[in-house]
Amino acid sequence: MAHLKLLNIEKVYPNGTKAVENISFEVAEGEFVVLVGPSGCGKTTILRMIAGLEDISNGEIYLDTKIINNLSPKDRNIGMVFQNYALYPHLTVFENLAFPLQIQKIKKFQIKSNVEKISELLQISDCLYKKPKELSGGQRQRVALGRALIRQPRILLFDEPLSNLDAKLRVEMRTEITKLHRSLNAISIYVTHDQIEAMTMATKIIILNNGKIQQIGSPEEIYNLPKNKFVASFIGSTPINFFDCKLLEQNDSCTSFSLTNGEMINIQTKRKLPEKFTLAIRPENLSVSQMQNSNSIKGKVVNIENLGYEKNLYFEYGKSLYSCKSNIENPININDDIFISFLEDKLLFYNEQGELIN
Numbered sequence: 001m002a003h004l005k006l007l008n009i010e011k012v013y014p015n016g017t018k019a020v021e022n023i024s025f026e027v028a029e030g031e032f033v034v035l036v037g038p039s040g041c042g043k044t045t046i047l048r049m050i051a052g053l054e055d056i057s058n059g060e061i062y063l064d065t066k067i068i069n070n071l072s073p074k075d076r077n078i079g080m081v082f083q084n085y086a087l088y089p090h091l092t093v094f095e096n097l098a099f100p101l102q103i104q105k106i107k108k109f110q111i112k113s114n115v116e117k118i119s120e121l122l123q124i125s126d127c128l129y130k131k132p133k134e135l136s137g138g139q140r141q142r143v144a145l146g147r148a149l150i151r152q153p154r155i156l157l158f159d160e161p162l163s164n165l166d167a168k169l170r171v172e173m174r175t176e177i178t179k180l181h182r183s184l185n186a187i188s189i190y191v192t193h194d195q196i197e198a199m200t201m202a203t204k205i206i207i208l209n210n211g212k213i214q215q216i217g218s219p220e221e222i223y224n225l226p227k228n229k230f231v232a233s234f235i236g237s238t239p240i241n242f243f244d245c246k247l248l249e250q251n252d253s254c255t256s257f258s259l260t261n262g263e264m265i266n267i268q269t270k271r272k273l274p275e276k277f278t279l280a281i282r283p284e285n286l287s288v289s290q291m292q293n294s295n296s297i298k299g300k301v302v303n304i305e306n307l308g309y310e311k312n313l314y315f316e317y318g319k320s321l322y323s324c325k326s327n328i329e330n331p332i333n334i335n336d337d338i339f340i341s342f343l344e345d346k347l348l349f350y351n352e353q354g355e356l357i358n
C-alpha cells in the first residue's frame, strides 16, 4: 500500500524566512489529508516540497520506504491542482489534458482514449475543443483536475483549488473531488484556509500555525477535543466561546468557579483545574432560556442571524461577545436578556499556556 511520510521537515528560504519547522506526518493510500491554517502558516510550502518544486532545508520525505528529497518532480508520480487552474490559455481543453501524456511520449491513439475517458468522468466532453477562456470557472477547475489525474498519479496535491469559485460551485466541487479521490484510492493532500472544506473533505486534518503543526486528527477529534486554544478558535463556523475563570473550590463531588462577572458556577468534573483557567464551549453546547435558572449566566442579545433552520444568537456578557444557537420558533429579540447554561460534558478547559487540560 502506498504511503507518504514527512519526517522533521524544515524549510528556510534563501532570505532567511523559516517557513516551516519540525513537520512530521504520514498519509496512507485512501487518506484525504487537509492542511489548514491562517495565511502564511506554511501550507503551500509543505505542498511544494512534497511536489519537488521547493528544496527541503532539513528532514526527509519518504514515498513507501524510499527517500524522495532529491527526486525530480516529474519522477514523483504526483498530480497537482492549483488555485488559478494554471491551464495553457492558447491550447484547447483537449490539448491541455493531453499535454502531460505528450511529455511522456505516449502514443497518439492512447492519448486520445485517455483524454476521452477523463473528460467523460469529469463531464467536460462537450468542451474539448474550446479554449480555457471560453469556459466557466467550474469547467476550468474540472480541466485542471483532469490534467492532474490523467497520468493516474499515486499522489494528488491540491492548493486551494476552489477559492476562485462561487459558493454553490464550491459545494459541488467538494463532492466531486472527494468522490474522485475515493474512486482512485489516491493519497490526497489538500491545502485550504477554509475550515468548512477541511471539516467536510478530510479523513485527517492537520492544523498549522506559524509554520508548526498544532494538531493532527480526524475532523471529529479536532472539533470536539482541540488540543489548544488556537485550534479551538480556528475550527468552528460560529466561533467557540472562551470564558476566563477563577477556581473557587474543587473536591470529589463538586467544582466551583467564578466567571468574568463574578457569577459562580458549580459543575462536576474529573479534571484537576488550576487557580486560573479558560473555559471553552461551542455555541451549540450552550442552552438558552428567557427564565433564570441555577448555574446560568445572564447576557444581552445584540445580534440574531436567522439561518432558516436555526438562529445564531450573539450576546454580550461582561465586555465580550459570545454566541449560542436557538431554534427557529424561539421568540427572542435584539436587546432581550437571556439566560445561558452550559452542557457540562461538553466543557473544555485550557490552562494559562492555552493547552487543553485533559
Ligand code: ATP
Pocket (backbone or CB within 6 Å): 013, 014, 015, 017, 018, 019, 037, 038, 039, 040, 041, 042, 043, 044, 045, 046, 193
Ligand atoms: P497562504 O494561505 O497565504 O497561501 P501559506 O500558509 O500557504 O499562505 P506559505 O506560502 O507556505 O504560506 O508561506 C509560509 C511563509 O514563507 C510565509 O511567511 C511566506 O511569506 C514565506 N515565503 C513563502 N515563499 C517564500 C519565498 N519564495 N521566499 C521567502 N519567503 C517565502
